Amino acid sequence: MNKAIVKLPLAIEEDVHNEFRMHTKLMLTELGKFQSKQDKDGSIRRTLQPISKTICAFLNTDGGRLFLGVNDDKIIKGITMSKNMLYHFFGSLRHMCEKFKPFSPISRIKVSILEVIPMDDKTKVKLKKVDMDKEDESDFPKLANHSVGGFFCDCFKEINQAATKQYLFIVQVAAPDPNAATVIYQNEEGLAYRRRLASNKCVYLDDLRRMMHERNRLFVDLHDEVRHEIDRFIKFH
């Protein structure tokens, strides 16, 4: 069975293991100026958060599922894409993983793609599994022709020109292996996140220090400036 009928809204809540998003912007560099807002005090606030934060938080906590194409009301809307844009997304995901420290978490990430087919009965939606391996690769220009990780790529124009469909992406992040050394991942911004309820919390130096004391098998490959801060702290305390 590669088709399923799902009742809406989903019977899943956003929590420590689940998050819903209506975009596929993985990294900060993919977000434009219009995706931030100036507050009254002049400070700039992001209105869209890059997905790398959530992936980083799931990696550092207990794994989870990120649903791209589901809105805050738990309705599967899907994200409009051409096949070429679909291919771009996978290139971006790989690129994002390569920017993670201490090493690429790609082996812990699995993505399922489902085509969203609307039904007359608006309380339901039909989902059809898309097998990327079975797609004809000659349909796609080479990934080198895409501006992967950038704010704009030519393939985005296809949203108005080429055949598009609605897609739901389920990005599954495996929980850490309890028998392996603990790895604290940092995303492409050099920040480490942990999942707390339904949100991503930046891991501050205090937390890192505590974790370093608590676990002797911790594998941390910190950015130099963070390492320097910790060394300084240890010297003075």
Ligand SMILES: [Zn+2]
């Ligand atoms: Zn592209």
